[in-house]
Amino acid sequence: MEPPLSPLIVAQLNHLLAYSPLSVKVDQIWAGSRNARVSDRFTLSIPFCLDYVKCDVIYDALHPSVAPDVVFSSEDDDFDPLGDIASEGEARVSKSSLYDWNSKDPSRLMALVHELRDLYMHYQRRRVGELDDARLKFEMNTMLPREGIEVCLVSLPDRLEEVKFAVPLLDMDLNKLVPACTWRHQQKIYLQVIFPVSRSYSSAPAAPRVKLVSTSEVKTLFSIEDVKLPPWLDGMCMAEYLPAIEDNLKLQVVEAIASIGARRRFIEALAPLFGRPLEADPVLCRRATVLCASGAFTFLAHFSIPIQFPKQQPTLVMQSSQHFNSQGTPISSPPINDYPWSPRWDPPQMAERVFEFLADECLNFKKFCIDAIPQ
């Protein structure tokens, strides 16, 4: 069991985790001094190029006012951030977050992490730029002006190398498009393009591997796996490939956001028939629960509304308020997906048809509950 972090250090780390636009992760915290009562070093995973850069941040618990030192992983052996700063001259040095370090300022660690990530990004660009590969040189020249693009060189076993591009797609702010969203980090969809570095000049360069990657919250808005990527034709370059996929993706995002509105209207239409929902997901409107009664039998109806609503109908689960199994949990019906449905109905009609279906189905469910009750 490691002791807690020293107070000056924990203030800086908390500030980083709370305020950084990057979703930085802390993997491990431990103490470096002998018989330590406080910890003073930790491992950070900093997101970069759809992956994480790991580094050990080493403070000194005995001298907490001294700026931390950073040890990068062995793959980043060549990365020399302080050398890069020094080579840019005195003006750059005096702007560094390590210059005139103030351990009482909680924002310092965040500034350092951002500065190091920036230097790392340039370091990776330089490495890729130094490769002797005509196609990659061309891609770098055409793509680098694009805002937010990241690139890195990945070494594989057998001395093979790949270059990975992370291209942010869609010039729109997803966080703003979703009304009242509570996402903390900026949500983005990226196209990951991995080029093999070609060693021989004779053979035609192999097509890169392309894949859509999104930040975690986007997955609740729409499923990125369902987006079909166009094939990469021979001799194609990224600048040609991107517009087609971006147009396609934009349509789907617009549709997904429109689907939120449809779902909201559906939930609102439930209210006149079932009464106000007990629970509903107010942002993405993926979930709603209503209370129903048929005579003396009361039960809950849970609606799971799919991303492809209204093309796909909501999944229904009934849960009794009066019947419990031997473990004491309420008895639920299996998910129901096959009740009458048409995407062309307007929301009040959808709600009405569901209401009618439930009025019939609840009798079966009541019987199901009574049968399920242990005697």
Add this chain to the structure above:
Amino acid sequence: MAAAAAIPDGDGHPLFSKISISGPALASIIERFASSPGDIDGLLFGHVTRLPPPDPRDDDGGHGSPNSSAGSAAAANSPLAATITGHLSLASRASFYDALGRLISPSLRNAASSSGHPAASLLGWFSGRRRSPLRPSMRERAVSISLFRTLDLLDTNAPPNRSLESLDLPHRPSIFLLLSSSTTGNQAVHTHEYRAFALRLRAGGGGGVLEPRSLDIVNVGPAFRAQYSSFSPVSALPWMPCQLRGPEEGEREMGIKRGGGESLNRLQELAREQHLLDSSTGGFGAESLERLVGPEATAYTSELEDLKAEFLNYEAEWNDRNENFSVEVCHVGYTEFKTRAGQLGGRESLIEADWNVPITSCCLACLL
């Protein structure tokens, strides 16, 4: 990276192709690190020698005269070897560099001059940080580069016309020794690790790389065994007839010999042998030998135990009092210990062989 020839770096400066450290120096750095509460750093001192040039090949210098300029160029290119013999552990961490790894020259110069080592013998620096990876950190790399580029520090004490053939070859501090240690939760296992690095500047002045190098430890390891096998078992002690007999019997015989008209020659011979024996034993008389066995032995043992404890105290005291604790200090203490043990009837070899004196730097130094 073979030790075949000196590899010039970006500035055309030869790198060390072999780095060695004396056992006592390494032991005392590790001891210093193990006894400090937190991370430490400091400077490394030593000397640089030129290794013999690699064997010339037949096809080399086949044309023209072999001992002309080509020969001297080969000598100048022969590999350099660095030997670390001492260190200076600094009282406060990060005292001679800042957060960006830039040197604070006055503090470095002060530290170097207070060490008692000539500034020209500065070979590099070391850093010890507990429970951290054995890879140079970003600041350690920057400090190594800054140290390498700081020439004025070296030039202050250097005589103006030093020849290449002198013992201390001109060099720049380019060695970095990284130490790490960890313990298991119950303190049962302590692990000490170290790795040596040599700085290699990139061509075009764009920074440098710390390359891991093997570190030869002098007097430890199989490479040194040759010296032991060349040992010849010839002793200055005369041959002593070894017969088992009781003390009274021996006394009686002596008396008979003395009184009973033994020939003068025999007596002279005995006296001469006794004299030789006395000069070799250095005060360690037969009576002391007797005290090693029998009932007296325990008392004698505790007497020596006390002496040992006293020495350890003495060492600890020096440790506390002097931040710049070094081999010399320890050596003085150990020598005093030995002398006093000798006065009591001890003998160096006896102490080394029979007494479990902890292997600290001083012991290794004195054994050398």
